């Protein structure tokens with residue numbers, strides 16, 4: 001997809017189809033993170049790709065009261081972790097996550113950043129869960145990306161501010 005088209009097309013998806021995503025596509029999304037810029041090339045990120053709906057449902061129960069599905073029916077979820085004592089861990093990891101969102105879009109997949117997940121993974125109460133997911137000590141969670149196919153038309157872009165820069169000559 002041409003870059004401008006990709007910018008237009010990547011929108012947060014809040015209704016995923018119950019259709020499995022091919023492993024090759026998921027791996028391509030994971031691979032795209034490696035191309036991101038990072039402070040001193042520290043590549044502060046670690047990701048957990050959850051390719052198991054029932055684990056995602058269990059996480060949904062932990063972060064919501066059951067009145068709605070915080071993952072919007074996604075079959076896959078990418079947990080975003082960063083190495084706390086690096087120079088700019090949150091920024092590095094966010095840039096890598098951005099790569100993944102655009103790579104997913106280029107492959108015909110939707111994504112949505114789901115923030116609250118971080119409260120579970122940063123809560124010492126759930127450290128065993130983190131351990132089970134092979135996340136090393138010293139990494140904290142900054143959020144997650146729900147990812148999957150979606151059936152509806154890509155949502156229109158919500159209103160954007162255009163007054164966000166100045167030019168100095």
Ligand SMILES: Cc1cc2nc3c(=O)[nH]c(=O)nc-3n(C[C@H](O)[C@H](O)[C@H](O)COP(=O)(O)O)c2cc1C
Nearest residue numbers: 010011012013014112113114115116143155157158
């Ligand atoms: C840090 C961050 C946290 C977000 N958290 C959520 C969330 O918890 N649930 C959700 O539905 N969308 C969440 N979003 C998606 C934003 O609402 C969305 O990006 C914004 O409304 C702009 O829409 P667009 O992504 O379609 O361009 C989050 C986005 C970011 C960058």
